[in-house]
Amino acid sequence: MHTVLLIPHVAAGIAGLLLGPLLARDLSAPPYASAYLAAVSLLAATALGLVALDVAGLWWLAPLALGTVAAAAGGLRARGMPTRVRGVGGSYVALITALLVVSWGSPLAWILPTAIGAPLIERAAARA
Numbered sequence: 001m002h003t004v005l006l007i008p009h010v011a012a013g014i015a016g017l018l019l020g021p022l023l024a025r026d027l028s029a030p031p032y033a034s035a036y037l038a039a040v041s042l043l044a045a046t047a048l049g050l051v052a053l054d055v056a057g058l059w060w061l062a063p064l065a066l067g068t069v070a071a072a073a074g075g076l077r078a079r080g081m082p083t084r085v086r087g088v089g090g091s092y093v094a095l096i097t098a099l100l101v102v103s104w105g106s107p108l109a110w111i112l113p114t115a116i117g118a119p120l121i122e123r124a125a126a127r128a
Contacts, residue, residue, distance in 0.1 A: 001053060002050070002053055005046045005049040005050050005053070006046075006050065008042060008046050009042075009043060009046035009047060009050065012039045012040070012042035012043040012046065013039075013043050013095060013098065013099065015035070015039035016036060016039040016040050016043060016092075016095050017095055017096070017099065019032055019035050019036040019039060020036065020088075020092040020095065023036050023088060024088075024089075024092075024124075027075075027076075027081070027084050027085065027088060033076050036072065036076075036088070037072055037073060037076055040068060040069050040072040040073075040091055040095070041069055041072075041073075043065070043068070043069075043095075044065040044066060044068060044069040047061050047062070047064075047065035048062060048065055048066075051065075064094065064098075067094070068091050068094040068095070069091070071087045071088070071090040071091040071094065072087065072088060072091035073087075074087045075087015075088035075089070075090070075091065076088060081125075081128035082125040082126070082128050083125075084128070085121060085124045085125040085128050086121055086122075086125050089117065089120075089121035089124065089125075090121065092117070093113045093114055093117035093118070093121070096113040096117070097109065097110060097113040097114070100112065100113060
């Protein structure tokens with residue numbers, strides 16, 4: 001069952017990481033917005049499934065998954081462009097953080113994406 005959940009989880013993560021830059025170019029592009037939200041939603045759903053298989057070891061992933069999909073959905077539904085930038089940007093930082101945590105296993109993987117991404121997101125929000 002773990003593999004059954006992990007394969008779409010990884011595929012959704014890759015899709016989200018690839019769609020993020022396309023969406024960043026135009027946050028109002030419906031095809032990219034819908035595809036990004038679908039990818040992040042599938043990622044969160046499969047993360048919750050993986051948590052259910054190992055609650056004691058992975059419980060902390062549940063709030064991260066729900067927060068990521070909430071940021072993406074809230075950002076994409078926001079009327080104000082600065083809020084949209086912050087929501088979608090924050091969800092994308094979460095995707096990058098997850099990739100680095102899995103790849104590196106270093107505490108820096110938890111810190112660097114936010115340290116680099118937050119100022120970039122705020123600069124983009126200010127321009128919006």
